Amino acid sequence: MPITIPSELPAYKVLRDENIFVMNNERANTQDIRPLKIAVLNLMPKKIQAENQILRYLSNTPLQVEITLIQTKSYTSQNTSAEHLNKFYNYFDEVCNKKFDGLIITGAPVEQMEFEEVTYWNELKEIMEWSRSNVFSTLHICWGAQAGLYYHYGxxxxxxxxxxxxxxxxxxxxxxxxxxxxxxxxxxxxHSRHTTVLKEDVMKVKELEILSESDEAGVFMIGTKDNRKIFITGHLEYDRDTLKDEYDRDKEKGLAINIPRNYFTDDNPELKPDMRWRGSAHIVFANWLNYCVYQNTPFNIEDIKK
Known part of the structure; x- marks a missing residue:
């Protein structure tokens, strides 16, 4: 089964052009199965790009997945049109009485600020607290992972x-x-971040397990023993050119930025980036949907609780 999204969403055409099986809402409604209900709290500035990246990997599954996009009310994106946000996104207070099999909290370019200084921090805290009883498994990405680890475990x-x-x-x-x-x-x-969490801090929390790490990049995948909360400190969802675009952007702004490690062939920014993570990204997102969500979430979604 495919991912189910509105046919007007830009990701629908992008994924169809990549020969990824997507289904519009009208066709999905004719199938007598319960789809997984997945919410995406999109905190990235370029929301359409982030949608395409995440939905691409949520599509790689035999399960039918119904997507709800969420934006913050306390901060409005300056890089995505109001028309797009109004048409495809919900505010939290519009979905807070619903339950979801899964929730994805994306990264955000605010990592150099203290959590409490972020405009939407109080709203995000409310959402993370709500997720404890209204979401079966929450996947936190990059800054979203740092925010989740800070809020839930200090x-x-x-x-x-x-x-x-x-x-x-x-x-x-x-x-x-x-x-x-x-x-x-x-x-x-x-990885693309200015801050990090330390292994020794994570190991102090008995509920958490470090599932994967890197000698250079530090802890990578962290999960609770029951898979209800997953934290990924990097960006498996990134496209081939995402790091290149970030590098070019910072160079144009005159910022001090090194060439991304292990990315360009021969470390030459004029050459095509080497995409080494696509297979691993498909596996991790499929594992989250299947094992952390589908195999364990209640058939009656209203039975989800802490």
Whole structure:
């Protein structure tokens, strides 16, 4: 079964052109099955780009997935048209009485600010608290992972001496974990961040397990023992050119930025980036949907609770 999204959403045409099976709402309504209800709290500035990236990997599954896009009310994106936001997005107070099998909280370019200084921090705290009883499994990405670890467990983030920027080699700590099932012993994943969380802080929390880490990039995948909360500190969802676009943007602004590590062929920005993480991204997102969500979420979605 495919992902189910409105046919007017830009991602619908993008994914169809990539020969990815997507289904519009009208056709989905004729099928007598219960789709997985997945909400995406999109905190990225370029929301359409983030939609395309995440929905691409949620489409790689035999399960039917129904998507609800959420934006914050306390901060309005300046990089996405109001028409798009009004047509495809919900505010939290419009969905807070609903339950979801899964929730994805994306990254956001606010990591160098203290959490409490972020405009929508109080709203995000409300959403993360709500997710404990209204969502079966929540996947937090990059800054979203740092925010979740801080809110739920008090784990702080630390400023890095230089931006952790590039594609880094990771290892699996627990090959029997459901989220890492099918991954190679070592695999690549992109990172783009100025802050980090420390392994020793995570290990102090008995409820958490470090599922994957990198000698260069630090802890990568963290999960609770029951898979109700997953934290990924990098960006497996990134496209081939996402790091290149960030590098070009910062260069044009005159910012100090290093060439992304292990990304361009021969470290030459004029050459095509080497995409080493696509297979691993498909596996991780499919594992989250299947093992962390579908295999364990109640058939009656109203039975979801803490």
């Amino acid at each position: 784990i702080p983030k630390y400023q890095l001496e230089e931006k952790r920027f590039g594609v880094f080699l990771h290892k699996i700590n627990n090959e029997r974990a459901e989220l890492t099932r099918g991954l190679s012993d070592s695999f690549y994943a992109p």
